[in-house]
Amino acid sequence: MTAERKLPRCVPVIGWPKKDREAWATALLQPKDALDVAGPASHLRAPSVRLIEQAVGRFLGWLEDIEGRKATNVPHDVPVDALRRYIDWLNERVAPFTVLGHVRDLHEYLRFAWPDFDRSHVKRAERALAWRAKPTKDKRARLRPSEDLVRLGEDLMAEAASAGSGDRRLPLVQYRDGLAIALLALRPLRIRAFASIQLQDHLLHVGNVWKIAIPPELSKNNRPWEADIPSELAPALRHYLEAVRPQLRSLRGRWHSEPGGALWISIDGSAMKPKALGEAITKRTRQAFGQSISPHYFRDCAATTLAYDSPKNVRLATPLLGHTSPKTTEKHYNQARQIEAGRKLNTTLSELRRRLR
Numbered sequence: 001m002t003a004e005r006k007l008p009r010c011v012p013v014i015g016w017p018k019k020d021r022e023a024w025a026t027a028l029l030q031p032k033d034a035l036d037v038a039g040p041a042s043h044l045r046a047p048s049v050r051l052i053e054q055a056v057g058r059f060l061g062w063l064e065d066i067e068g069r070k071a072t073n074v075p076h077d078v079p080v081d082a083l084r085r086y087i088d089w090l091n092e093r094v095a096p097f098t099v100l101g102h103v104r105d106l107h108e109y110l111r112f113a114w115p116d117f118d119r120s121h122v123k124r125a126e127r128a129l130a131w132r133a134k135p136t137k138d139k140r141a142r143l144r145p146s147e148d149l150v151r152l153g154e155d156l157m158a159e160a161a162s163a164g165s166g167d168r169r170l171p172l173v174q175y176r177d178g179l180a181i182a183l184l185a186l187r188p189l190r191i192r193a194f195a196s197i198q199l200q201d202h203l204l205h206v207g208n209v210w211k212i213a214i215p216p217e218l219s220k221n222n223r224p225w226e227a228d229i230p231s232e233l234a235p236a237l238r239h240y241l242e243a244v245r246p247q248l249r250s251l252r253g254r255w256h257s258e259p260g261g262a263l264w265i266s267i268d269g270s271a272m273k274p275k276a277l278g279e280a281i282t283k284r285t286r287q288a289f290g291q292s293i294s295p296h297y298f299r300d301c302a303a304t305t306l307a308y309d310s311p312k313n314v315r316l317a318t319p320l321l322g323h324t325s326p327k328t329t330e331k332h333y334n335q336a337r338q339i340e341a342g343r344k345l346n347t348t349l350s351e352l353r354r355r356l357r
Helices: 018-027 046-065 080-091 096-113 120-132 146-161 169-186 191-195 231-250 274-289 295-309 311-321 326-356
Strands: 203-206 209-214 225-228
Touching (some): 046 096, 096 120, 146 169, 146 274, 169 231, 169 295, 191 274, 209 231
Antiparallel strands (some): 209 225
């Protein structure tokens, strides 16, 4: 017996109604030269395009599989009643923020592909969902000081380096994961950019310094990002590049494909995808701390650690994390102050109890 699908089937673009395919292709149209007219969605990055296409595809899948009717085109098929039923259906199955994401991306599709369509009801629904959406999990319970993450990475590498006989692949993978955890804790890139690091292109050895240089196309805000790799990690990185990575690269697993210059190599001898590297990091943190810390939470850990240890320098987290606005970083400062206030309260209460004894 198969488990009930949480989200609707996603209809690929090729399976969309003809009018929707044509409208979306026009919206994405890239200009051929400086005088050519660009489509309204031509500026979107590939991940944004993919999210919008998934939102439309899932709405069409819901329409066909749950409502039992073939789509004509999205504007025609998303009146108030249908949108309400779709949102109710999603609300029963997924978290509020997931529902919001699907409706928001559906609205974005209508905005770009059907600019003359009255989408006010979709916009109202998006605003209402944004107002009501609350995180289902409190990530603050998962945050740890960045030094704990660095220490975990160093411990994993030390243990892997001293491993005895057995499956030779396991220490290699463990060393790779340890280096990834330590480096990500100190240079908390988004996992897509972190997993896409290529030797020579993004990992540079300039004199005695190793640098990471991320081009605009790999960053969320379409801006370049560059930073030195901390000197304390340089020996570990060198060992990985000279001893560990070549052995990983020589492996020939079931899913092997030529890795090229990818920094992170899988147990199959292939370049690691962002999802695979993220899952490896999350698994190691769960084993070490009893609860998982995803790569995205590494960014929260870094900003909160900086805010807690050095409140005056909290704005340094803005360029470190690649934020375009310090407002995004301010929440970590506030969170760190809350943690500090809680600790001070605990200390005060403990002192009062001691005096009353």
